[in-house]
Amino acid sequence: xxxxxxxxxxxxxxxxxxxxxxxxxxxxxxxxxxxxxxxxxxxxxxxxxxxxxxxxxxxxxxxxxxxxxxxxxxxxxxxxxxxxxxxxxxxxxxxxxxxxxxxxxxxxxxxxxxxxxxxxxxxxxxxxxxxxxxxxxxxxxxxxxxxxxxxxxxxxxxxxxxxxxxxxxxxxxxxxxxxxxxxxxxxxxxxxxxxxxxxxxxxxxxxxxxxxxxxxxxxxxxxxxxxxxxxxxxxxxxxxxxxxxxxxxxxxxxxxxxxxxxxxxxxxxxxxxxxxxxxxxxxxxxxxxxxxxxxxxxxxxxxxxxxxxxxxxxxxxxxxxxxxxxxxxxxxxxxxxxxxxxxxxxxxxxxxxxxxxxxxxxxxxxxxxxxxxxxxxxxxxxxxxxxxxxxxxxxxxxxxxxxxxxxxxxxxxxxxxxxxxxxxxxxxxxxxxxxxxxxx
Numbered sequence: 001x002x003x004x005x006x007x008x009x010x011x012x013x014x015x016x017x018x019x020x021x022x023x024x025x026x027x028x029x030x031x032x033x034x035x036x037x038x039x040x041x042x043x044x045x046x047x048x049x050x051x052x053x054x055x056x057x058x059x060x061x062x063x064x065x066x067x068x069x070x071x072x073x074x075x076x077x078x079x080x081x082x083x084x085x086x087x088x089x090x091x092x093x094x095x096x097x098x099x100x101x102x103x104x105x106x107x108x109x110x111x112x113x114x115x116x117x118x119x120x121x122x123x124x125x126x127x128x129x130x131x132x133x134x135x136x137x138x139x140x141x142x143x144x145x146x147x148x149x150x151x152x153x154x155x156x157x158x159x160x161x162x163x164x165x166x167x168x169x170x171x172x173x174x175x176x177x178x179x180x181x182x183x184x185x186x187x188x189x190x191x192x193x194x195x196x197x198x199x200x201x202x203x204x205x206x207x208x209x210x211x212x213x214x215x216x217x218x219x220x221x222x223x224x225x226x227x228x229x230x231x232x233x234x235x236x237x238x239x240x241x242x243x244x245x246x247x248x249x250x251x252x253x254x255x256x257x258x259x260x261x262x263x264x265x266x267x268x269x270x271x272x273x274x275x276x277x278x279x280x281x282x283x284x285x286x287x288x289x290x291x292x293x294x295x296x297x298x299x300x301x302x303x304x305x306x307x308x309x310x311x312x313x314x315x316x317x318x319x320x321x322x323x324x325x326x327x328x329x330x331x332x333x334x335x336x337x338x339x340x341x342x343x344x345x346x347x348x349x350x351x352x353x354x355x356x357x358x359x360x361x362x363x364x365x366x367x368x369x370x371x372x373x374x375x376x377x378x379x380x381x382x383x384x385x386x387x388x389x390x391x392x393x394x395x396x397x398x399x400x401x402x403x404x405x406x407x408x409x410x411x412x413x414x415x416x417x418x419x420x421x422x423x424x425x426x427x428x429x430x431x432x433x434x435x436x437x438x439x440x
Contacts, residue, residue, distance in 0.1 A: 008181045015177045016170060023166045030162075035149070039113075039126065042148035046078075046128035047109045050144040053080060054106075054132035062140060066090035079120060079145040089140060095119060099143040104131035106139065114145065122147040187216045191223070201227065201234045247289040254282035295349060311347065313338040313377055314370055320351040321368060324359050335370045338377035354381045361385035 056065045062082040069080055069092055080092045081099050088098050097118050104110070109130045117125060125145040132142050187210040194207050206227060209220040258279035261267060267275070314335040321331060358366050362383030369380040388396060 007185060008178065011181050012174060012177050016174055019173050020166070020170060023169065027162050027166070039124075039148040042126035042146040043111050043128070046126045046144045046146040047111060049078070049080070049146070050109055050128040050130045050142050053082075053142045053144065054130050057082065057132040057134055057140065057142065059135065062090045062134065066092050078147070079117060079125070079143075081143045082140050083143060084138060084140040093120070099127060099145050100129055100141070102129060102141075104129045104141040104143075106131040106133065113148065117145060120145075122149060124148045187220070191216075191220055195223070198227075201230045244293050247293070248286065251282045251286040251289060255279050255286065258282060295346065309344060310339055310341050311344050313340050313342075313347070313379070316344070316348055316351055317368060317370055317379065320348070320355045323352065324355055326359050326366075330359075330362065330364060330366055332365065332367045334368070336372050336377075338370055338372050340377060351379070354379075357381075358383040358385075 053065060053069075056068070060068075066080060066082065078092075079096050079099060081088055081096065082090045083098060083100070086101070099114070099117070102110075107130075109128050112127045112129075114125050114127050116123060124147070126148045128144045128146075130142050131139055133139055187208070191207045194205070198205050206224045207220050209224070210217045258275045261275040262272060262279070314337050317335060318333075321333060324331070355366070355368070358381050362385045365384045367380070367382045369378075369382075371378055
């Protein structure tokens with residue numbers, strides 16, 4: 001893998017590139033300011049020197065004035081000339097060519113720049129020109145040229161210093177950025193290591209959430225929410241597989257026993273009929289279980305039942321009551337109109353399961369009540385069969401729960417195929433189911 005693919009390296013490259021660009025821009029600006037300052041200072045120095053030389057010429061001969069500046073240690077590469085009649089009267093250095101052909105004005109100093117002077121080191125000079133009257137009364141031109149750029153050795157020294165300073169700053173920034181990025185990415189590395197160690201989504205392990213409210217803490221919270229959803233989905237899948245295996249085993253075993261009996265050619269006719277009836281009952285039971293498992297699978301695919309339409313709950317209850325294989329004398333109905341937003345198929349199946357359950361275990365009477373309350377609608381299904389133990393009145397609404405373990409599978413239902421609580425929280429549904437306190 002390329003090193004440029006790591007976040008740390010990319011951030012370091014971007015920061016160092018930006019910082020290097022800032023350094024280059026700063027050095028360019030510093031160079032411009034330095035050269036501008038040197039030019040201004042060279043022009044001021046040339047003008048001041050020209051005025052000084054002009055005052056000295058008023059009192060001394062030009063040769064004497066030039067000779068007096070020959071030993072000036074501050075002169076450097078400065079060129080001083082006194083010109084008259086189109087020729088050089090005196091010059092420092094002596095072999096320097098004429099700086100200008102223009103004539104100066106007494107009491108006025110003109111300033112300009114010249115690129116170079118033959119025989120004199122330097123790339124640019126500030127030139128100041130004025131005029132003075134000698135002791136003999138002759139008007140002469142005074143010209144002074146001062147270097148306006150740094151010497152080559154000084155330029156090299158400054159360039160070396162700037163380069164070393166820039167490299168040192170880049171090194172410091174690289175170390176600082178690398179440390180800062182490593183510290184910032186440490187929570188991500190911890191989350192990665194924790195996520196890598198999670199091999200079973202059902203164990204309930206979660207990623208560490210960094211302190212504070214930043215992008216990393218929000219990322220960890222989001223990933224933990226994702227793990228919670230995956231765990232719920234995995235638990236539902238495991239429960240579905242367990243429910244399917246548990247519920248399909250009994251009818252399959254009953255059907256297998258009945259078919260084995262039918263293979264006996266010497267089986268009497270009455271026993272053959274009974275075996276066929278048991279096989280048919282086992283297959284019917286198998287069909288019921290498959291239907292329940294399909295409903296369970298469809299509900300597990302969604303985090304909640306999505307309401308699809310508004311239904312009349314009293315009509316759903318009335319249809320389920322009419323479908324019961326029992327007489328009307330056993331049933332007492334008290335239904336109030338109640339409209340709810342729900343999945344019609346799921347609620348039709350739920351109400352039928354409750355009524356079939358009550359009819360199966362009632363001695364002689366079933367009572368069905370639907371009434372409206374401020375919070376919604378309440379559906380009660382009760383019978384006069386054996387009461388449900390108080391400790392089991394919540395568990396009976398879990399998947400495929402049967403309280404009577406000794407009861408033959410082929411004789412009864414499988415229990416509700418899904419928890420009723422999953423239907424109580426559907427948005428828009430203002431109703432609840434109340435577990436009966438008698439038979440189940």
